[in-house]
Amino acid sequence: MTISYLITAIGVQDWTYILVGLTFALYIGIAIWSRANSTKDFYVAGGGVSPWANGMATAADWMSAASFISMAGIISFAGYDGAVYLMGWTGGYVLLALLLAPYLRKFGKFTVPDFIGDRYYSKTARIVAVFCALLVSFTYVAGQMRGVGIVFSRFLEVDINTGVIIGMFIVLFYAVLGGMKGITYTQVAQYCVLIFAFMVPAIFISFQMTGNPIPQFGFGSELIDGSGYLLDKLDGLSTALGFNEYTEGSKSTIDVFAITLALMVGTAGLPHVIVRFFTVKRVRDARKSAGIALLLIVLLYTTAPAVAVFARTNMIETVSNKPYENMPEWFKKWETTGLIRFEDKNDDGNIQYVADEINNELTVDRDIMVLANPEIARLPNWVIALVAAGGLAAALSTAAGLLLVISASVSHDLIKKVIKPSISEKGELMAARLSAVGAVVVAGYYGIHPPGFVAAVVALAFGLAAASFFPAIILGIFYKRMNKEGAVAGMVVGILAMLLYMIKYKLGWFDDTIPDKSEWWFGISPEGFGTVAMVLNFIVSITIMKFTKAPPEEVQEIVENIRIPSGASNVIKQH
Amino acid sequence: MTKKNKAKAYWKENIRYVLMLLAIWFLVSYGAGILFKDELNTIKVAGFKLGFWFAQQGSMYVFVILIFVYVRLMNKLDKKYGYDN
Numbered sequence: 001m002t003i004s005y006l007i008t009a010i011g012v013q014d015w016t017y018i019l020v021g022l023t024f025a026l027y028i029g030i031a032i033w034s035r036a037n038s039t040k041d042f043y044v045a046g047g048g049v050s051p052w053a054n055g056m057a058t059a060a061d062w063m064s065a066a067s068f069i070s071m072a073g074i075i076s077f078a079g080y081d082g083a084v085y086l087m088g089w090t091g092g093y094v095l096l097a098l099l100l101a102p103y104l105r106k107f108g109k110f111t112v113p114d115f116i117g118d119r120y121y122s123k124t125a126r127i128v129a130v131f132c133a134l135l136v137s138f139t140y141v142a143g144q145m146r147g148v149g150i151v152f153s154r155f156l157e158v159d160i161n162t163g164v165i166i167g168m169f170i171v172l173f174y175a176v177l178g179g180m181k182g183i184t185y186t187q188v189a190q191y192c193v194l195i196f197a198f199m200v201p202a203i204f205i206s207f208q209m210t211g212n213p214i215p216q217f218g219f220g221s222e223l224i225d226g227s228g229y230l231l232d233k234l235d236g237l238s239t240a241l242g243f244n245e246y247t248e249g250s251k252s253t254i255d256v257f258a259i260t261l262a263l264m265v266g267t268a269g270l271p272h273v274i275v276r277f278f279t280v281k282r283v284r285d286a287r288k289s290a291g292i293a294l295l296l297i298v299l300l301y302t303t304a305p306a307v308a309v310f311a312r313t314n315m316i317e318t319v320s321n322k323p324y325e326n327m328p329e330w331f332k333k334w335e336t337t338g339l340i341r342f343e344d345k346n347d348d349g350n351i352q353y354v355a356d357e358i359n360n361e362l363t364v365d366r367d368i369m370v371l372a373n374p375e376i377a378r379l380p381n382w383v384i385a386l387v388a389a390g391g392l393a394a395a396l397s398t399a400a401g402l403l404l405v406i407s408a409s410v411s412h413d414l415i416k417k418v419i420k421p422s423i424s425e426k427g428e429l430m431a432a433r434l435s436a437v438g439a440v441v442v443a444g445y446y447g448i449h450p451p452g453f454v455a456a457v458v459a460l461a462f463g464l465a466a467a468s469f470f471p472a473i474i475l476g477i478f479y480k481r482m483n484k485e486g487a488v489a490g491m492v493v494g495i496l497a498m499l500l501y502m503i504k505y506k507l508g509w510f511d512d513t514i515p516d517k518s519e520w521w522f523g524i525s526p527e528g529f530g531t532v533a534m535v536l537n538f539i540v541s542i543t544i545m546k547f548t549k550a551p552p553e554e555v556q557e558i559v560e561n562i563r564i565p566s567g568a569s570n571v572i573k574q575h
Numbered sequence: 576m577t578k579k580n581k582a583k584a585y586w587k588e589n590i591r592y593v594l595m596l597l598a599i600w601f602l603v604s605y606g607a608g609i610l611f612k613d614e615l616n617t618i619k620v621a622g623f624k625l626g627f628w629f630a631q632q633g634s635m636y637v638f639v640i641l642i643f644v645y646v647r648l649m650n651k652l653d654k655k656y657g658y659d660n
Contacts, residue, residue, distance in 0.1 A: 075631075080612075083630035087604045090635045094600050097642045098593050102649075216632060220622040229622030247616070247627040256609050284650055284659070291642035298635045305631040563586050565649075566658040 013157070015385035023193050023389050024170060027186045027396070031174030034185045039425055042179030042432050043110040043408050049184055049279040055292025057187035058276045060194065060393070061401035062089075062297060064140075065147025067304075068194060068394035073369035076308035076315075079238070080249030084256055088263025088462075090294060090301055095268040097290035101277040103477045105286035106562045110278060111405075112271040112469060113413040119476040120484040121555050123418060128491050130413045132468040133271045135495075137402045137409075138442070140272075140461045144399040145447025150367075151391040164447040167396065172440045175400045175407075176433050180279060183400040190393040195300060197390020201374040201383050202303050205310045208377060215306035234309055237316050242355035246312070258528030266462025266530055269470035272401045275408070283565035311369045314376050319351045319362060327351075330375035339365035403443065407436035460502050463530030467494035471537040480559045482541065485548040490541030498533040502526050585656045592648050596641050604634040 010018075036042040049057070067089070075082030107115055113133055117126030145164055152163025174182045199215075206218030210230060222229050235245045244250050251259075267273065276293075277286045318328070324342060334340040341363040342351060353362040371391070374384045411432035416423055423431065468491045475482040475490075506526040508514035517525075524532060550556075607615055612626030620628065653659040 080627055080630060083608060086631055087608060087634050090638050091600065091604050094597070094638050094641055098596060098645055217621075220620075220628070222622065231622045231624075231627075247624050253609060257605060260604065260609065284646075284653065287642075287646045287649060291639065291646055294642055295639050298639050302632055302635055560582060563589075564582055564658055565653055 010381060012381045012384050015382045016388050019382070019385045019389040020392060023189075023393065026189055027170070027174060030185045030189055031178045031182045034178050034181045036177070036179035036181045036429070039110075039412070039428050039432065041181045042429055043278075043404075043412060044275070045179075045181040045184045045279045047108075047279060048281050051280060051285045051289035052292055053184065053188050054276060054280050054285070054289040055296060056191040057184045058273065058289065058293035059296035060187040060191035060397040061183075061276065062273060062293070062398070063194065063300060063394050064144055064398035065151070065391060065395035066143070067300065068198065069147065069151070069370050069391050070367055071301075072304040072307040072311065072373075073366035075305050076312040076369050077366050078249065079244060079246040081251045081256065082305065082308065083249075084251075084259040084263065086301055086305060088260045089267055090298055091260070092264040092267025093290055093294040093297070095264060096273065096277075097287055097294075099477070100268060100274065100473055101286045101290050102283045102565060103562045104274060104473070105277050105280065106283050106565060107558075108278070110275075110412055111408050112274050112473075113409060114417075115476065116469075116472055116487070117413070117417065119555065119558065120472075120487045121552065122484040122488065125472075125484050125488050125491075126413060126417060128488055129469070129472070130409050132464065132491065132495055133405060133409050133413075136270065136461045136464050136468075137272060137405045138446075139464070140270075141399055141402040141406070141439075141443045142446035144395050144402065145443045147395040148392065148399065149447055151388055151395060161448045164444055167392075167399070167447075168440050168444040171396055171400050171403065172437065175403050175440070176436045179432065179436075180275075180404055183397075183404060184279065186400070187397045190397040191296065193393040194390040194397075195296070197386045197393070198300050199303060200386060201377070201379055202307050202310075204379050204383065205314075205373065205377045206306065209310055209313075215303045215310075219306040219309040230309060230313065234313050234316075237313065237320075241316070241320065241353060246309070252523050254523050255525050255528050258524045258531040262466050262528050262530030262534070263462050265470045265534055266464075266466040269465035269468070269473070270462070271409075271465075271469070272398075272405045274469075274473075275405060307370065307373065311373050311376070314373075315364065315369075316353065318376065320353050321350050323349050324351055325349065328376075330372055333375075334368055334372055339368045399443065403436055403439045406439040407432050410435035410438075460498070460506065460526060460530075463498050463502070463527065463533065464495060466530035467498040467533035467537055471534055471541060475538070475541055477559070477562065480556050481545065481550055483545050483548055483551045486541040486543075486545030489544045490537040493540045494533045494537030497536050498530060501529045501533070505529075581656060585652065585658065588652055589649070592645065592652070596645055599637065600641055603629060603637045608634050 040046055071085055074085065104115060109115060109118065113126050113129035116129035117123070145167060148167030149160040149164035152158055152166060153160040174186050202215040203213050206215040207213045209223060210218040210221040211224045212218040212221045219230055223233065227233060231247060235247055238244065238246045277290065280286050280289055319331070324344065331340060335342065343361050345359065345361050346352070351362050352359060354360050371387060374387060411428055415431050416428050471494065472487045472491050475487065504510045505515055505520060521532065607626065608630035612630060615626035615629065616624040618625040650659070
């Protein structure tokens with residue numbers, strides 16, 4: 001019996017157990033090896049992570065179940081409009097590298113509320129920042145735990161709730177034991193798993209369809225069967241079925257602009273991303289690791305639109321006007337999960353997949369585009385299983401990063417800095433671990449009992465971050481005269497504006513129904529409103545500042561000091 | 576040069592770099608990928624319409640390059656002012 005025989009003889013299910021089991025053993029091994037011994041280990045991994053390790057960890061932390069599982073699917077249904085996510089979730093790193101990371105590293109504390117609290121010399125500012133950090137992180141993490149549950153249930157055939165509980169224990173284990181140090185090194189491993197799992201099927205399919213193994217070039221190439229350029233073909237297929245031309249999209253220009261900006265600025269303002277840059281040794285390492293993180297993220301993000309095009313074309317060609325009984329096995333399999341639904345409205349036995357909702361007979365959940373893609377393209381079993389391991393790596397790494405922000409906000413920003421400053425180092429470490437346990441339990445609860453609005457709210461976590469942190473941090477670094485009155489007023493107005501707009505236009509709680517698009521302010525959707533709320537924050541901050549007194553001399557000195565890159569490692573020791 | 580003047584001069588050069596790089600950041604994403612997408616879409620490179628390509632590929636490549644250019648520029652600047660210890 002040869003090895004290649006063995007490899008083909010093992011089924012998808014067993015491959016999934018093998019690959020998921022191996023990767024989990026790896027994460028737990030790393031967690032035991034990199035236990036945290038001090039609060040500095042727990043919050044910022046001891047402050048000595050190399051730029052490459054930090055870049056990989058940041059990339060894994062950043063790319064969640066949404067990036068791995070949902071994004072390519074969303075793009076494949078949205079066409080050009082999908083660019084808001086691609087540019088929005090990568091362009092923010094440029095802002096991060098040029099405007100935030102180096103200065104926050106030089107400042108050299110543990111958390112984002114630390115910076116806000118010290119720079120604005122005020123307990124109120126710190127507490128407002130803690131509130132914003134918790135709001136942003138909790139909305140985000142609930143979605144991640146749900147993602148963990150979905151991957152478990154689809155691939156390991158346990159129910160979603162069991163999946164969530166297994167995921168909770170794994171995250172609990174390495175986040176509580178290792179803190180930032182533990183999660184940094186597990187995230188390095190998770191990056192490797194998830195990028196491999198994303199790239200392998202993409203390369204296979206690109207080669208199959210276009211003969212070009214590089215997906216980024218493949219989707220701009222001619223098809224191997226001689227029917228011309230792939231994108232021209234997809235545009236043709238889309239318009240023939242009544243959809244918009246794939247490369248054109250349907251959102252208004254102002255909305256695309258606003259959403260992209262809100263996502264970019266929100267990315268730069270997310271506490272679990274910012275805190276990453278506290279973990280490297282020097283200011284120059286902070287800049288470099290932002291570049292490495294983006295490079296590693298862009299590898300997946302430039303592949304996703306190619307996957308979207310391959311999957312969309314394959315799907316239309318497989319199902320459109322084909323007899324239902326001839327559908328391949330994967331179609332039936334996903335049908336039983338309810339993620340593909342077929343209703344033969346005109347009783348002709350064929351599948352009519354068209355834009356017009358009255359005649360359309362097929363509903364496809366966008367999440368399955370990535371998950372089912374390897375099956376649609378008839379790739380080997382191990383590749384299908386690999387996608388499951390990759391999806392779990394993406395969801396777990398992001399969940400762990402967020403839980404750490406939550407636990408640090410409670411143990412450091414609230415207990416140590418506000419409630420009980422006399423707490424010992426040991427006591428604070430214990431408090432950090434206990435708050436991590438608490439956070440996992442709350443996140444798990446929301447994973448099992450998702451409030452109906454979680455999915456809607458996750459995308460808006462970016463708007464909240466854009467409306468609150470980004471202006472306060474930028475002004476704190478680049479505008480010496482900015483004072484606490486201005487910053488606090490700006491954050492409060494920004495986050496309230498975002499919350500109210502979201503409640504009115506996304507959740508519809510004010511009017512019993514969700515108001516129509518035509519009522520949006522300036523034609524900007526709730527997803528894009530973070531841009532407006534951010535501008536509002538800037539205006540309010542600067543106006544209030546003009547009428548109140550300048551910050552004290554020593555705070556102005558802090559600002560001058562963070563602008564100079566040398567001596568960063570000393571700052572953290574003084575803490 | 577006094578310590579304070581040196582810090583001021585360093586900061587001024589830094590701001591100039593940042594503004595320059597952010598201008599490019601804005602042009603490739605909001606310019607080529609969004610505002611001028613339709614005009615650029617009339618140009619085709621291989622199977623890609625150019626505006627579409629900038630929105631879903633090109634802008635992201637440029638973002639990565641911008642950060643590494645910034646890293647290089649700033650490392651040089653740090654050295655020039657003796658802030659590279």
